[in-house]
Amino acid sequence: MPNSKSRVTARKALVLIALVTIATSSCSPPSDREGSEHYPTPTTTRPALNEVELLESTGSSVKAQLAPAGDDVKDTHHEFSTGVVGLEVLYMGHSFGRPFAENMENAAELAGIDGHSQLIVSRGGERGAPQAMWENPNVQVKIKETLDTGTVDILVMICCSQDLLASGVTNSWAELEIAEYALAQNPDTRIGLAMPWVDFPRNFNDAAEHRERTDEGFLAFHAFGEQLGADLGGADVFTFYHGAAIYELREMFELGELPEIESLIGPRATSIFTDEKGHAGLLAKDVGTLIWLNAIYGIDPLDVAMVDNYEVDIRQVASNALESTVVT
16 A cells, blocks of 8 residues: 555656646647637638737737627627726736737726736747746847836736746746746736646547646646745735636537537637637637636626627636636
8 A cells, every 4th residue: 555655746746747738738839829819720721920929908909909800708888897907917928828818908898997908928839838938038038028117917927837847846947037027027016827728629538538637737736826926925926727717618518508619629609629729719718718807807707797799608607617726
């Protein structure tokens, strides 16, 4: 019978495998490129893209990016305000987080928040992990230029850096150094750590199998976030798991509970994923954005105005996803 030390070692190994899966699959470079506002169906040819792209927004540019889609979260005719002050948020990462960042200004407006400003420094694949971005001189300059304004309220980084994985998900110099730089420019900056979903959804028989490894990995990721906050002298570091929204939708689809979704992979308006890689379709993008809204502003999805774009209540889907990720 294994002793307690061997059980702890085995659990640590399982967590490491889970996060390695996220980092090497959901971020794999061949099919994860950046620069297009809308992710393609399997028949779409993607253009060549720049290695780094900084999308700056002061309230209009992200809307301009999203306008051609016409189906994203938005309700520009709301007539209420929560009184919550809009924040300036920088997302640095790849395409399993970028769609939600792109959608945040519209989501904030839907929630009655005026003045949300979204900044994005984007790289594709494994190059979008914090360590890889910080080790690239050109990317580091872009990130520093954005943080140097001293106006960034929240910096969001996505899982996972190579050193974090190598450490057994206990520490990473990159996240620490990036956060230290951000706090040096603005000591009130909050640090968000985002957990995505595993790519290539067809590799998994169902939603339960698809999410198993990342559910396990998120526990370690959450603990890492707590340790990072302590290492930063008590800075506000929070973790969130938007990948859970995608798994929630997949489970509902498999149960026949998504009338508007016709296939697991296909056109973005009628599928959960737009390609074999597993990029988010419109419904997944909108539900995931409500997870971001909750993480950044603490707004319960059920308190957001009803979205009429879908037959399903995406607020309830997001709420269910959040309940599934509570760490006790």
